[in-house]
Amino acid sequence: NAGVTQTPKFRILKIGQSMTLQCAQDMNHNYMYWYRQDPGMGLKLIYYSVGAGITDKGEVPNGYNVSRSTTEDFPLRLELAAPSQTSVYFCASTHLTAGANVLTFGAGSRLTVL
Amino acid sequence: AQSVTQLGSHVSVSEGALVLLRCNYSSSVPPYLFWYVQYPNQGLQLLLKYTSAATLVKGINGFEAEFKKSETSFHLTKPSAHMSDAAEYFCAVSVFGNEKLTFGTGTRLTIIP
Numbered sequence: 001n002a003g004v005t006q007t008p009k010f011r012i013l014k015i016g017q018s019m020t021l022q023c024a025q026d027m028n029h030n031y032m033y034w035y036r037q038d039p040g041m042g043l044k045l046i047y048y049s050v051g052a053g054i055t056d057k058g059e060v061p062n063g064y065n066v067s068r069s070t071t072e073d074f075p076l077r078l079e080l081a082a083p084s085q086t087s088v089y090f091c092a093s094t095h096l097t098a099g100a101n102v103l104t105f106g107a108g109s110r111l112t113v114l
Numbered sequence: 115a116q117s118v119t120q121l122g123s124h125v126s127v128s129e130g131a132l133v134l135l136r137c138n139y140s141s142s143v144p145p146y147l148f149w150y151v152q153y154p155n156q157g158l159q160l161l162l163k164y165t166s167a168a169t170l171v172k173g174i175n176g177f178e179a180e181f182k183k184s185e186t187s188f189h190l191t192k193p194s195a196h197m198s199d200a201a202e203y204f205c206a207v208s209v210f211g212n213e214k215l216t217f218g219t220g221t222r223l224t225i226i227p
């Protein structure tokens with residue numbers, strides 16, 4: 001059981017380049033999320049999805065785009081990378097039911113923009 | 115909107131001593147509260163959660179937390195620290211019907227041998 005798989009684990013980009021962070025889950029979860037983690041700032045929600053074909057912005061969506069064409073996959077696209085996007089990115093998923101929902105996290109993708 | 119505040123970005127305790135990590139929440143409706151742990155170079159994993167049942171919640175690895183509505187707190191404790199407890203700990207909040215989890219800024223726990 002793989003859980004949530006993120007690729008790549010590490011990436012260095014030049015300013016202005018674009019890339020896609022991949023996220024896949026095999027738990028048939030309906031909800032998926034992208035967070036970024038910066039030192040001393042905790043985790044900030046970038047985008048989330050409540051199901052295939054449905055996405056919505058979180059706290060810090062600027063400079064990012066997402067799509068959800070299948071239940072399993074939720075890629076995060078960075079357009080025109082900037083140094084402010086240097087961060088560790090986490091994908092997470094859950095199956096939303098009545099009550100508190102526990103997120104399953106991927107291992108993270110560390111991105112450096114130079 | 116709901117939020118959590120973690121007091122103390124860094125906490126150091128001696129091995130065998132009490133661990134106390136503080137979290138206060140703000141929510142206009144009854145909250146769900148969580149503690150997650152992040153070991154170096156890993157994702158977050160759930161320690162415990164509060165869902166309006168028992169106010170004292172027991173989690174993995176000997177951790178527990180008590181929900182105190184009067185103090186709007188959900189502090190994490192462990193009676194005796196172990197070296198393997200060294201990690202970053204995040205408090206988080208959500209509410210029924212809101213699919214977004216809001217995290218605190220984290221507390222890095224260091225264990226002194």
